[in-house]
Amino acid sequence: MPRKPHTSPQTIRVLEQLVDERRSWHYGYALSQQTGLASGTLYPILMRLSDDDWLETRWSEPEQPGRPPRHMYRLTADGAREASARIRAQSPSRIAYLSPSGATP
16 A cells, blocks of 8 residues: 655654744745755655645745845645644644644644
8 A cells, every 4th residue: 555645754844844833934944954854855845745735835035135035835724734634643642732723722
């Protein structure tokens, strides 16, 4: 039986980070630092999540002149719901703060 999409340990780490601050925009480098994942692992995960409409993306203008714009990521409503379900399936102890409304108790 094939594995359900978006359930690798690395993807779960990314989803956990995104769910923790589901309404915030995140950029790749910060996600890499927070999850401990190398860019060669992180960016393919972000692309798959975006292709499956779990993430919305946008470009952010640089904060300092001469710096490149950043690609930003944020969970969609469906993505947040699916991410919470995947995380609960992997680690039931996290159920308490993964309420469907997105509010943390």
